[in-house]
Amino acid sequence: MRIGYLLYDSNMDVDQQRRHMMQRLHCQAVFVDQGTHTRRQLSMALTSMVGHDVLVIDSLKQAGFSAFQFLSLLEQIDRRGATLEIGSPQLQSNTPEGQQRLLELLIHQLRVERPGNTRQLSKRRGRRPKLDADAMRQIAERLRNGLNTRDIAKYMDVSIATLYRYKRLIEDGNEV
Structure with a gap:
């Protein structure tokens, strides 16, 4: 049964x-x-479903499911041995291509709902560096001139440990 x-x-024509x-x-x-606040009719539709039935939704956008609701719907349909068919985009949950597309839609919905959790991979985390690239160049220049590490640390207003950490970065060719 479909x-x-x-x-x-609210638009009667639509x-x-x-x-x-x-x-x-x-x-x-x-x-x-x-x-979207109750979805009683959806619960009734799911309750009436048995194996090999098909739940047809005209559009995911029109249905207005959150990622959690969508995942819960897929689980309930799967538990009953039924399938989901969506008109826009055209897909069915019982085909491999449809399952792949449903997974992509779910991931997209999660990203839309939680934009704060998607951070850039290149963005640094943690404490702001004590010294910038200019200060690293000054340290490198002073080390090449043969100055004592204690004097350089005192001049740059950092601890000896911090100076040694930056010295290792300079020797490895890394930046701040």
């Missing part, structure tokens, strides 16, 4: 078009929720 699921659209589309997709039953 079961359709829609979210109610709502009627979506219901007709579900009929064209050969859905024997169509469940329509009034809003």
Whole structure:
């Protein structure tokens, strides 16, 4: 059995078009929720599903699932032995390509919902460096001139340990 699921659209013309589309997709039953806050009709649709049934959703964007809700929906459908079919983008959860695309959509949804957790890999973490690139050049120049490390540390206003750490960086050819 093919079961359709829609979210109610206040625009009557759009709502009627979506219901007709579900009929064209050969859905024997169509469940329509009034809003995303309860999803009672979706629960009823899932409860009525048995093995080899298909839940048809016209569009993921229209359905308005969060990543958690979407993952929960996929789990419930899989547990019942049913499949999910989405009209836009066109995919089915029982094909390898559809499963790959669903995973990509889920990852995308997670990134959209939590933009603060996606940090750049090149960005430094931790404490700000004590000395900048200019100071490293001064240290390198003073070391080449043969000055004592204690005198350089005192002049740069850093501890001996910090100076030795930067000295190792200079010898390895790294930057701050």
